[in-house]
């Protein structure tokens with residue numbers, strides 16, 4: 001099968017001259033349609049830098065990033081903005097909801113500027129809200145719902161356009177464990193049932209255990225890859241914990 005995302009020899013160098021810092025060193029990997037991939041590594045390893053260059057928020061110094069048929073490393077800013085809007089979804093740690101809009105209006109916001117008709121939009125909002133277990137909250141305002149429910153609203157908004165690729169940066173970072181579990185279970189469901197392709201940066205072994213594959217980064221380089229395979233989520237969680245233990249040293253701040 002053709003990969004949805006191809007990352008080829010990507011480098012990111014910050015600064016100039018003596019102040020140069022090599023944040024990503026020759027990173028290559030592929031992600032297929034329908035995968036749920038976690039990116040883990042110690043603080044400063046380059047996880048956010050990698051996510052930012054993949055998500056078109058920052059550009060790589062060298063290398064190719066191909067999403068579908070498009071080489072985003074070669075695109076100009078204006079093209080990138082269109083590409084991002086049409087193909088990518090984002091779930092961040094802080095939810096970025098608009099307080100003056102209801103949950104429903106927040107979710108459909110990305111479609112408001114598109115040509116999709118109202119009936120189709122409403123059907124889509126109901127489908128996504130049901131998947132995230134927030135259908136009963138659609139007419140409430142952000143101040144009337146919990147942090148976990150806000151995050152599931154933000155995740156619904158990220159998915160309403162049916163993005164090719166979803167980027168999540170520490171999406172459970174601000175959530176209590178019950179809300180984190182609800183979000184992660186919804187993400188898994190979307191991955192399995194709607195074939196959503198998700199790339200998630202996380203420090204948290206529990207969150208990572210919901211992924212099907214984990215890519216570890218150390219000092220700007222890929223250090224290891226782990227697949228869940230036929231293991232249960234709990235077994236995978238244990239395997240991730242063991243791996244973090246073995247990596248030791250700089251990895252202690254992950255768990």
Ligand code: ADP
Nearest residue numbers: 014015021023042043044045046047048049050
């Ligand atoms: P992580 O997300 O794994 O904690 P980052 O991608 O944020 O790591 O950072 C990787 C390295 O790049 C760190 O050493 C960080 O200090 C450095 N870095 C990140 N952003 C910049 C920047 N804008 N300018 C210079 N160095 C940066």
